[in-house]
Amino acid sequence: MSSEMPKYYQVATMPTEYSSSTPPPPQSSALPPSHNETEPTPDAQDCSSSEQAASDKSKVSPPRKPLLRLELRDLSSHGARAFLRLVHASAALEDAVDAVLRLLYQNMHTSCIPPTRSVTLVLRDMEGVAYTTGLDLDDDHKEIHLSTKYIEFVPESRQKEEILGVLVHEMVHCWQHSGFGTAPVGLTEGVADWVRLKAGYAPPHWKRHTDCDWDAGYERTGYFLQWLERDHGADIVRKINEALRGCNYEEDKLWHDCCGTSIKKLWKEYKKTVEDQGDKDESSGAGATTDSASSDVTVEEKDDPAQQEDHRTPREKARRGGNMHVPVRPGTSS
Numbered sequence: 634m635s636s637e638m639p640k641y642y643q644v645a646t647m648p649t650e651y652s653s654s655t656p657p658p659p660q661s662s663a664l665p666p667s668h669n670e671t672e673p674t675p676d677a678q679d680c681s682s683s684e685q686a687a688s689d690k691s692k693v694s695p696p697r698k699p700l701l702r703l704e705l706r707d708l709s710s711h712g713a714r715a716f717l718r719l720v721h722a723s724a725a726l727e728d729a730v731d732a733v734l735r736l737l738y739q740n741m742h743t744s745c746i747p748p749t750r751s752v753t754l755v756l757r758d759m760e761g762v763a764y765t766t767g768l769d770l771d772d773d774h775k776e777i778h779l780s781t782k783y784i785e786f787v788p789e790s791r792q793k794e795e796i797l798g799v800l801v802h803e804m805v806h807c808w809q810h811s812g813f814g815t816a817p818v819g820l821t822e823g824v825a826d827w828v829r830l831k832a833g834y835a836p837p838h839w840k841r842h843t844d845c846d847w848d849a850g851y852e853r854t855g856y857f858l859q860w861l862e863r864d865h866g867a868d869i870v871r872k873i874n875e876a877l878r879g880c881n882y883e884e885d886k887l888w889h890d891c892c893g894t895s896i897k898k899l900w901k902e903y904k905k906t907v908e909d910q911g912d913k914d915e916s917s918g919a920g921a922t923t924d925s926a927s928s929d930v931t932v933e934e935k936d937d938p939a940q941q942e943d944h945r946t947p948r949e950k951a952r953r954g955g956n957m958h959v960p961v962r963p964g965t966s967s
């Protein structure tokens with residue numbers, strides 16, 4: 634772990650230390666049986682071919698269903714109480730996995746998907762927002778740590794959407810490729826916020842930025858990736874993610890292979906487009922996005938009705954209460 638932690642979401646590569654009150658890491662006996670054991674190894678597969686032609690909304694299943702778990706370290710904290718009141722944990726985790734796999738692996742062979750075996754959401758009192766880490770002994774077991782203090786800090790009207798949005802962002806880190814860790818952190822964080830954006834969980838304070846580099850990360854890079862879809866197709870982020878599978882990040886090669894030009898030129902063009910759009914909006918008096926003058930961590934008090942309502946299905950609305958330490962296996966319910 635680097636000594637300087639980003640103030641927003643963090644990705645950690647070192648294992649979390651376990652306190653004496655913490656249950657031991659998942660045992661192999663607790664895992665669901667392996668499926669599709671005959672699948673070739675990822676490196677042996679060409680994922681560029683489309684073997685699962687399907688609509689955008691179809692579900693993408695990994696070769697092996699991950700075990701999903703929830704760990705609550707302090708039931709009495711306001712953040713944990715809010716989580717239990719607002720979020721149905723099993724549905725939220727399953728939906729996050731579904732959204733990530735659909736957006737990163739649609740129309741690709743399942744062997745392109747990392748062999749993540751379990752994802753444990755740990756709610757605990759900590760600084761920051763959230764981070765994702767792999768277990769020391771087996772990186773295929775992921776833990777998403779989400780701060781109860783942060784949940785408490787979010788205005789009540791935004792809490793549910795924010796929890797689900799952060800969950801989707803962190804879930805990306807459980808399933809994305811990173812060129813063996815050589816990809817710029819800003820790119821992997823940008824992919825995570827691009828997925829969050831596409832899944833419908835962009836918070837109202839997000840906006841397009843051009844006063845930064847392309848790999849500034851988070852929504853800055855996320856909106857840039859969204860813009861790339863316009864000229865390079867809806868699967869451009871899938872191509873980028875795929876290019877980071879099984880080989881190191883090489884800037885010139887990756888961007889030329891995926892977009893046919895350099896990242897410098899792409900970013901320049903994006904900046905121009907956004908700035909031109911901004912000028913138009915200014916002269917017409919209409920803002921392109923909900924603005925926020927504050928930092929990334931700040932969550933606006935403003936309510937965006939579209940954000941509040943669009944993504945809650947009747948099923949989600951009806952669900953209240955939560956699960957505690959209940960292993961959940963996706964795909965066994967509707």
Ligand SMILES: [Zn+2]
Nearest residue numbers: 642643822825
């Ligand atoms: Zn992240």
